[in-house]
Amino acid sequence: MSEPRKIPSPSVNPENKPYFDAAAAGKLLLKKCGACGKIHFYPRAMCPHCFSDRTEWLEAKGTGTVYTFSVLRPVPVPYCIAYVTLDEGVSLLTNLIDCDFGALRIGMKVKAVFTATEAGTVVPMFTPA
Numbered sequence: 001m002s003e004p005r006k007i008p009s010p011s012v013n014p015e016n017k018p019y020f021d022a023a024a025a026g027k028l029l030l031k032k033c034g035a036c037g038k039i040h041f042y043p044r045a046m047c048p049h050c051f052s053d054r055t056e057w058l059e060a061k062g063t064g065t066v067y068t069f070s071v072l073r074p075v076p077v078p079y080c081i082a083y084v085t086l087d088e089g090v091s092l093l094t095n096l097i098d099c100d101f102g103a104l105r106i107g108m109k110v111k112a113v114f115t116a117t118e119a120g121t122v123v124p125m126f127t128p129a
Helices: 017-024
Strands: 029-033 055-059 063-072 079-086 091-096 109-116 122-128
Touching: 017 029, 017 055, 017 122, 063 091
Parallel strands: 091 122
Antiparallel strands: 029 055, 063 079, 063 109, 079 091, 109 122
């Protein structure tokens, strides 16, 4: 049996720390702009749509659909990367885990699960709903 895949740790800074703190508590946060009203991901202080700094944290449902995916097999531990479109409308690059890679389909419903990285920082990933 092979070793579990080691997940690289993200860079945590004051701007994104609330996102990772929420992930450690099992919550997925997004940012919503108070000026234009649009939700965006990756969380950042300035809205990428209108450049306002009036952004606020919003808790996502943690559910969405697979937009596209790719299974990487010629590696010591196969894994799946995917774009998931959240029910809130934004897409994020993530991993699909705890699933049969052969059963994955575009449009499949998924839900967030939270996984620790090498350094212990928790990140959201997704599994079939």
